Amino acid sequence: MSSSDAPTLRQQRLGFELRKLRESAGLTSTAAAARLGVGQAHMSRIEAGRYAVSADRVRAFARAYMCTDQNLIDALAGMTGRRIRGWWEEYRDIMLPDALDLAETEHHATAIRIGTVIHIPGLLQTADQVRALAQGSVPPLAPHEVEHRVSYRLKRQVVLYGERPIPLTAIIHEAALRMGFGGPVVARAQYKHLIEASTRENISVLVIPFGAGTLPGSGQSITYCSAGVPQLDTVLLDAYHGSEFLDAHAQLVKYQKVLDRMEATALSPAESRDLIARIEKDS
Template sequence: MTSSGNPTLRQQRLGLELRKLRESAGLTSTAAAARVGVNQAHMSRIEAGRYPVSAERVRAFARAYTCSDQGLIEALAGMTGRRVRGWWQEYRDILPPNMLDLAETEHHSTAMRIASVIHIPGLLQTADYVRALADNSVPPLAPHEVEHRVSYRIKRQVVVYGQQAIPLTAIVHEAALRMGVGGPAAARAQLRHLIEASTRENISVLVIPFGAGTLPGSGQSIVYCSAIVPQLDTVQLDTYHGSEFLDAQAQLVKYQKVLDLMEACALDPVKSRDLIARIGKDI
């Protein structure tokens, strides 16, 4: 196996979790390397996600660190091997790496919760809606760059529309429904699409009405991706400089609580659909 000069977020996460196990065992990198029969430089590359590691090696690390959490061990073993050749790989060198990391994270998720105040969540956007957002990027994007983002965003939606669709809870503020992105026709089509999506068994759309008052947190877009085991959950936040990914336990607990509070402010699925339909008639 050869080193990876540009590890994916998933590869980095595997290395980070192995380091956490080592530190929990109270071992230095040098001592741990000696226990599993590798040199210290090799150990450092593994923990940085820059060197592929086998499932059997992960289990050997777990034994050396006296980790008894079998669910976590097997989840980490499942993250091993070479980079998955997912559909997002076709966008490598075309789109920013953090966009590919998000697609890969979603691909491996078991469920997702999303909260959005200003925009419709990406996994529920229409092509025209995506295009209108991309057309207003800062700095401006060339036409072909816009189309790359449109096709990428639509392909991401396989996680909720495909044969192996996962559960999605989308918490959307009324403000996002009334933004009119792309003009009246595109906005109405987007709301119809949102209503249709909300009738799917795996998708729940919950609308926070203006009357709910002050929201918890800063109102930023939050994507919470659940993993096979809770320790491997990931939070993605949208920022002006791109995606930010969080995985520390305290951060995961914080954003779970924020999402719980936002969901408590929202209407139930039926009332949410009714409100979306009324807004569509007003546009």
């Protein structure tokens, strides 16, 4: 085992899921520690994500807790080991921790679904679009901080274009397309990028047009990252003060339904491309 005083969201999630298994088995932390042959302090740190555990140890926990969901056990075992030194680690002293947690969550996702109203999803933004948004931050960012934001967001996009391209469904309200961040030149380049991205096999861009009726989700930006098993899915709600990560079953179900309704309200992929093209022509 190795100790970490600053566990990542993924490490915390593993500890939380082990705690849920223990509680489902009706065991107290003390009883579980005794059964597994670990100290009480170690058990607490494991469940807080502050001790890295091996895949074999996770399977031992599952046996002790009489968990028979093999898919879940395998998925939890896959979350073990030392912290992955992903590209996001170079931003650890530059970006907020939740930005790094988002990048790591996307890296491990099996599929991503996003619903946005005001902004183009970050995974589909051009460099100039990112730059225009960063330059409007409050308080203002220094030029080098703006460029850090740009490089960070572009590196996130490797999940769509890398060796293992992740399926993405981006549900975008027409309002986001017409905001025109950065001016006409930047906007037109962003429209072209969206159209090009939407032709890729793993990317679906769906536009909710003006006049589509009541918008589910009250305009909140939602990112749903699917994991190997549904129990390990994660929802990210984007807010100006930072990001909020949700993983409770009721929350996952709620935002799945919200995104389902948004998707049902949107145009088809072909119709969406046509609308984006018309907006580009008019810009």
